[in-house]
Amino acid sequence: MQQNAVRLGYFLAISLLLSALLYFFASNWPALDRWGKIGVSASVLLLFYLFAYVGSLVLKKHSFISNWLLVAGGLAFGISVALLGQIYNSHADSYMLFVVWLIPNLLFAIVTRYQPFYVISYVLAHLAVCFFLDPSVIHVTRDSQWWFMVFWLIALGNIVLFWLTSTERLKSSPIYYLSFFVFQFSLFLSSFVDVYGPLPELLYVVIGAALFFTFLRWKPNRALLVVTSTLLALFLLGKFFWFMLEYGSEGFFLIALLVAAGIVWGAVEGIKWLRKQSSQKESKWVRFVQEAFTVLVTLVAASIGAISLSGFLFLLFEDDTVVYFLYFLSLIGFLLPVILAKKMNTTVFYTILTMGYMIGIASSIYLEGYYWVVFLLALGYVWIASGSIPTRLLTQFTFLLVLYVKLSDWGHEEWVLWLLFVFQMAMYLLPRLPSALQNSSLVYALLSLLFLTETTTWGMAYNIAINLVYFAITTYLVYRTLHKKGRTSFGIALGFWFAFLLMKYYDFFWSLLHKSLSLLLLSMVFFVVSYWLDRSGRGQWEATQPPIFAKKQLALLVIILLQFVMVGYQIWSSESILSQGRSVKLELAPIDPRSLLQGDYVRLNYTISTLDNEHIPDADGKIRVVLRSHQNGVYGYSGFYEQDGVWNKTYRPQADDVILNGHAIGSDRVEYGIESYFVPEGTGREVERSAKFAQIRVGKKGDAILQELSAQ
Secondary structure (H helix, E strand, O other): OHHHHHHHHHHHHHHHHHHHHHHHHHOOOOOOOHHHHHHHHHHHHHHHHHHHHHHHHHOOOOHHHHHHHHHHHHHHHHHHHHHHHHHOOOOOOOHHHHHHHHHHHHHHHHHHOOHHHHHHHHHHHHHHHHHHHOOOOOOOOOOHHHHHHHHHHHHHHHHHHHHHHHOOOOOOHHHHHHHHHHHHHHHHHHOOOOOOOOHHHHHHHHHHHHHHHHHHHHOOOHHHHHHHHHHHHHHHHHHHHHHHHHHOOHHHHHHHHHHHHHHHHHHHHHHHHHHHHOOOOOOHHHHHHHHHHHHHHHHHHHHHHHHHHHHHHHHHHOOOHHHHHHHHHHHHHHHHHHHHOOOOOHHHHHHHHHHHHHHHHHHHHHOOOOHHHHHHHHHHHHHHHOOOHHHHHHHHHHHHHHHHHHHHHOOOHHHHHHHHHHHHHHHHOOOOOOHHHHHHHHHHHHHHHHHHOOOOOOHHHHHHHHHHHHHHHHHHHHHHOOOOOOOHHHHHHHHHHHHHHHHHHOOOOOOHHHHHHHHHHHHHHHHHHHHHHHHHOOOOOOOOOOOHHHHOHHHHHHHHHHHHHHHHHHHHHHHHHHHHOEEEEEEEEEEOOEEOOOEEEEEEEEHHHEOOOOOOOOOOOEEEEEEEEOHHHEEEEEEEEEEOOEEOOOOOOOOOOEEEEEEEOOOOEEEOOOOEEEOOOOOHHHHHHHOOEEEEEEOOOOOEEEEEEEOO
16 A cells, blocks of 8 residues: 555656656746756756666666656656757747657657557657647648548558557557547548538448447447447537538427437437347446447437527527526426436436436526526435436536536636535545545536636735645545545546646746746655655565666667757757858747747747748748848848749849748748747747847758847
């Protein structure tokens, strides 16, 4: 037991340390100059690998520490690359950042076969693809055919990974599930691309149906069946909303009501068929499929039914009294029959109940007065009268949603969140409550407290106090649930613990530098406490496999040296341009967001970003643009550019010409890789107001680095 706590403590300590480093570098602390930041980054990277190596020699019974430090080094390399991008003002969240980060981590995965490196490599590869498809700094317009092709390419790549892992040619359980989910999600997105008529929808339905029956009958798999069924259900809902926006009318809503009824009937008959086909009619597998069917059919049929009924009545009467009718209909027409019914098919029961809840939520929130109180009382009775866990889960969600919205309308949202937190935490601590309801209460309690950490109404001291309370409670819950038989509550607590670290990065009320120092201090506390628990424990540690460093020293050393070579090359190439490049002044127009890894930056749009009166042949290719000095020494577009070795018109070089490399992002738009200017946290708006010009350095080969911004 204590050994698990020690492992968890070291894991959380390393996570806090990495977060502290990310926050510190993202803060762009002005007290450190360029070389100071480079030195700190290189030192941190070296120390992680050095400690991993020393740990493999000294802590042989704690091989997990050495392995985790090795993984932390792989993550720290990405932070170092992001820092170099910040120092030399390369693109914020550039896909190349993730490509460079991916290379050594993928090599680590191949050499070590360690699962964390597989997952990191998988995530980095997809982040690179995402930022290539949708850059954060520039706006790129893609046509529908392009997106359809991309979604299918991503799907095909992931289905290959899924096949490799399912046949154990690649042994990785996390990649097995991740690749299948991304494969399904990519196909799901492709079905909504408006291209080739109904083909995308038909392809998705056919593939989805084939996979559904595969995981239901031929190769039963609960997790994959749930993913397939859920996305098919969302597909039906998405298409319903699309048709509703396109063809919404009384006739459409009547047909949709019939469709909802048909879905329920089909599900009922399908479950009967499944029971007849099963040799073990009461097996866990049959019960699981029945429950999954019930949830999905409820989601689809109830949503279509509730929206269609409401839409039909509003179109028919065109009067606000319809809301009152719907409110009483939800109580009398839906909830009352369900409450009084002694025997009712499960699928029909939950569909009717959910429709009543959906209509009741919308109408009670909309209506003035205390109609919502009556609705909550009805929900309370359903909770007491029903012993069904799914019914109580649905009732709990509905109750909390209405309560939160109506109480927040009175103002003081913070008090409402505190009320929900205390209420749900008390439910979680009830010893006789079923585990499913305890876990749902834990989710709502921590979600309320997480929202409270974002409140700034009562000042900084209160905000910091709430953040400390949240961190203390989630940390306590992580350790409290560590030894429970069911791992769900532990996963919930740990998920909210990491959600806090992620959200605080985008919390502008408390500076990144102060958060970094706080996280560093907490990391040290976790290290010390874990070390103390380790030393005070009397039990013997189980024999483990040797640390990765002990088995793969030479291969790991080569990869680590490759990382330093990559960092060194980036520094050398950037410094060469700064020292030898030609200084050019450009006019600009900025805005101010925050990068995923690199902190605050000003997003720049230059006058040369648009080539006036031009039509670039290859609207997604490389281009070389000629700049010439205009009035006041400001450079602008000369009217000449070269693409694929061909000039747009006859070009005669002049003495002050500067040729700048770029990439076409449209028929007349170009990006040059200098569209981001990183600033210390909180100064972006001031820079945005004052900056009118940019000073850049252009190397002999046409690559540029942004040096500084100025008002004149």
